[in-house]
Amino acid sequence: MVLTALHPLVRAEVTAEAPAAGTDPADLEQTVWLRLLERLASGAPSPDPARWVRETVRAEVRRSRRAVLREHPHADDGPAAGPGSCPERAALGADERRALRAAVARLPGRCAGLLNALLDPGDRTYREIAEELGMSQGSLGPIRSRCLGCLRRMLAAEVAAPGTRGMVR
Template structure:
């Protein structure tokens, strides 16, 4: 009896070589079967492929080589495709009423939006002259036209645009002055 026949490292190396040989031999078949089953399963072919290879490796190094490799690959791909279809049927997006990632109905977003609108309206109220009335009219929820705003304020429609521009500039300067400058930290000094 040879000493290397009982060496676990040598045996593991031989099993690893067998697994590599099986992977090399079955790669085209796994890719083809996964590509055929993926559209019906509603998943990517690469995901099915990866799941099949994982299944093969989970079999263990000693029994990694299936008795009928082609049959095993077809069965494994179909089983993984069934699992993917089942997962797709059962999973629901977090936001059922909007697309994934749409946080418009999120309570935090609603609260922040309401807070921002209150801050804007308060800042508009502190503007000088006719600016509060002009900007309040423009911020009206029913989205009035320039003609409606001019009629409501008793001014010409042509002067409304330049007046709005001056008021927005004043609001912008006022809000910029209210923003607190960040503290200097270490290297900026």
């Protein structure tokens, strides 16, 4: 009947238009058949079925192009996912950054200023940081190393050591 007569036309139109949309021809063809069945179920006959097929294929191609621009694939929850890939990870990352900033603020001497400057998202150079802190550029590395060691010792002391049988004291 109508479906059998339209099959070669649908296949040809879909094969011609799918690559431009960056979509799978089989998916596009299935969508066109679905639209045709919806149209037949609604009782709206088409005076020119061939024209309707061409218009529908092109409309679905446009819809597919718009969807590609709006939609982005969901990131895998595996180790490759970034810190902002889900709300839980984003919240944990924010908590960790707050804890780090609080620990850095408790550091003695010039360490807090130096590590805050290094943690600054502005991605400044050692020369810029040295000028800001009034230090020589060559001393930043050794001071940074000592400050990180101090931070490491301070955070290790704050972490509760496990008690007997894995229980936290």
